[in-house]
Amino acid sequence: MQKRRSHKKSRNGCQNCKKWHTKCDEQGPPCNNCTLRKAKCVYNHPKAEALSNNNSLTIRPRNRDTTISPISVERPRGDVGAICAAYGGPSRLLELELMHQWSTVTYKAFCGIPEDVPYLQGLLPRTALEYDFMLNCIMAISSLHIAHTAGETNSAKYVNAGLEYYNRGSSSFRTYLGKMNAENAHVLYMFSAIATAVHLSIPKCASTLDLLVVALDLVNGSTSIGMMAMPWLLNSALPLRLFISRMGASKDLIDVDSRAALARLRAINDLRHGATVEPVSDGGETDGVIEIRDHELYEMAINGLETCYAEEARGLLRGFCTAFPGLAGKPFTSLISKSDPFALLIVLHWAVLLGGLDQTIWWGARIAEKLALEVSDLLKMSHPDLSLEWADAMVWVHDRMGLSWSQVRELSYSSGLSSDSWEEPTLTQESESFLI
Template sequence: METTATTETTATPVTNAAGKPYHAKRPHRKSRTGCRNCKARKVKCDEGRPACRMCTLRRETCVYMAAPKRAPRSTSSSSPTPSRDGDAAALEQRCCTSAVVPQPQFRPGGHDETDMRLLWFYTTATYSSFSTGQLKERNVDVILKVNVVQHAFANRFLMDTILGLSAMHINHLGIRNLGISRSLELQYRARAFENFRKAVEAADPSTYPALLITSLFLCGLSTHVFRGEEARPFAVLDWMNLWKGIGTIIELIRSQHEQLFRTRLGSLVFRPAVDLDASARCIPNQLLLMIASIKEGDPDFPLSQVYYRALQLLGSLYLELRNGFTPLLFLRIVTFFTFFPNSLIRPAREMRPRALVIIAHYLVFTRFKANHSWWIEDIAQYEIPNICSFLGPGWEDLLRLPIASLYTEDNTALARLLLGDPSWHPPSKIEQVPAPSLYEERELAIRTVKAEETAEEAREYLENYAADEFC
């Protein structure tokens, strides 16, 4: 007969190497502030005052260790200095991995809380609008975030320009919780232009560094004329004139204060030189034919060489585009008008057709999605149709490419259109500039100011987002 064995589990004492039974220690919460005697005996202290129970039973003097003093919480914006290499590494890691940069609490005289919020946003996001990458000749991130701000506190016209730029950037991204209105943006912008004009007239050498910086920023600040209710047709002609004026200021200060350009600020206004001969070989044939076909007796005949020089400058953009979407390409696009001769600005402002055609082809390059150059967006979409409408059907053939660019959003597709090569790809060995969409940049900025959002505002944003997505 088959039997079924029943197995019982019995507790078998665990033995150590000496064969003696081992009993696990009873778990208990360690005392961090016990008396010296208990700590020496490695027993738990009940921390009774003035004497613990163990010392009372042993009739010993109960002595407690002094509690370590905590470092006072600093109210300044400076960071604590680590005392050891390991602490320094940990601190650096925390700083580098922090998702949200806290807004500054320090408020210098003459500036209210709104000014400080805008200045904080500039050093967090807006400064990168004028950094086209880590070029060997133009590594300016530190200059934009540190040196520029130092000059701004000493020169009100530069500070107003920075605050106006930040206000425009915030409104461009649609960030609401910082409380920056369009009217406030307008106030900063008007004050910046007025004070800059006065500083130029005064020509005080001590303000030259701030004048250089402001002249660069004003080209971004002035792009409000291409968007919204303030937009007006052919504002690009005034914008071109402003860029040319900046080039003149740069050369004037350079000739009188070469030492200034040997400092770090020199890299801020760096412009890549143009090889006119090499650029001339990249001019599109239809544009060359437009100039070559000018007959004697035509009102534009005396301007033939001027137009050709403009096409050489335009050719530098085509030449650099062959290398892909490099930081140098975007720098050439931004500084393009600073190379324009006064002799070309005049016919453009006179609305001569050939000058407008050249400008329309330049505007195609502003369609490239740069890394953070939000202020140059929408210029082509606004001005190319204005140029086409003004010139009419007679110039339609020369404007086919600018019109086609308005329906092209992808950088590679736009480059293929410009180069006339449907199979073109950016060279893989050259560092390319990433092109985040406006939505991605908006999300980045919203995450940056997330610490300022209230639960109600966050909930309202999500409700609106859901309504837009699913209605």
């Protein structure tokens, strides 16, 4: 009788990883896969406390500037080959499919100007052959893109593969980040930019707002990398110099209805924060951070939002509204994480732009409706008085997005802000140095 071969597969993984057919790191609960998906992690047998290994993607400034906090994002462990074997088919065929997906469809989601096409479609994937972190990043976002359009039966395979590719890429990315130079700066920048799309594309049990907070931190991290590597980026194959030269759309291009909505936000800011003396808390930053008073902080965010509305109205820089978090600034992101009501109201107006994105920018457009509904519900439940006071603004957002707002429509209210008193201040240049 032939002797049965022993296997090396562990039977100690969590229940979710078994259900997803993905390799569990067995370091939970929660394991990294469940952490990334915000899922409840349950083991059939009690697990020992996780080892103190580094399972996160950390973006640190090259110059060790203590005013820029590192960005940590939990990531899973696993093996793509095992995933492919679980669903049938070798990993090489999957990788061929994913590279074809990138070069024919997925790259379009990151094209802001026509000159981006040859760079993203040809040069970046060719360069990625020399940088494994970028190659894995391309595989990850392409796999998640297929999962976005695939049926329920097939989507799990691509989601799991996307997680594993991203896991591989993030490990290598950390190593290269400390060795940034003129040759690899544009590749590192593109990885950090696409990482935001990866996180917004992964199906999770967490709220859309929680998912957004993580993505906003990644946007700020990408902005930091861009600013540190700016001299290299401007002279790299990435057509960033052309992109910057085409910025500067006039606010006069914004439709009258949207301009009135932005003026309403400014009126609310003046009413609530115009007499502010104390600087806003930005989440515990220490020495070296310039204090920004809350009226100025909100005004900067509204100015950034106005810039996005203007650029989207002109249509020269495709998907420019995804740059809003960088325009608004890191302290504003901190306010969103704390569910600050006025910051959420501003985000609600950003959701209008996300909802109007070209459907090829699927990773941004897919969260718009859920974000608007979740923020609206949070304001109504946690700040009922303010939701009545701001009903005009909230109803406007829902009307623009084609969402129902019957409960608010039935309410009788008076906001105390006459449209005659709204002013449209001149757009300042505070955000001109931001580079997507």
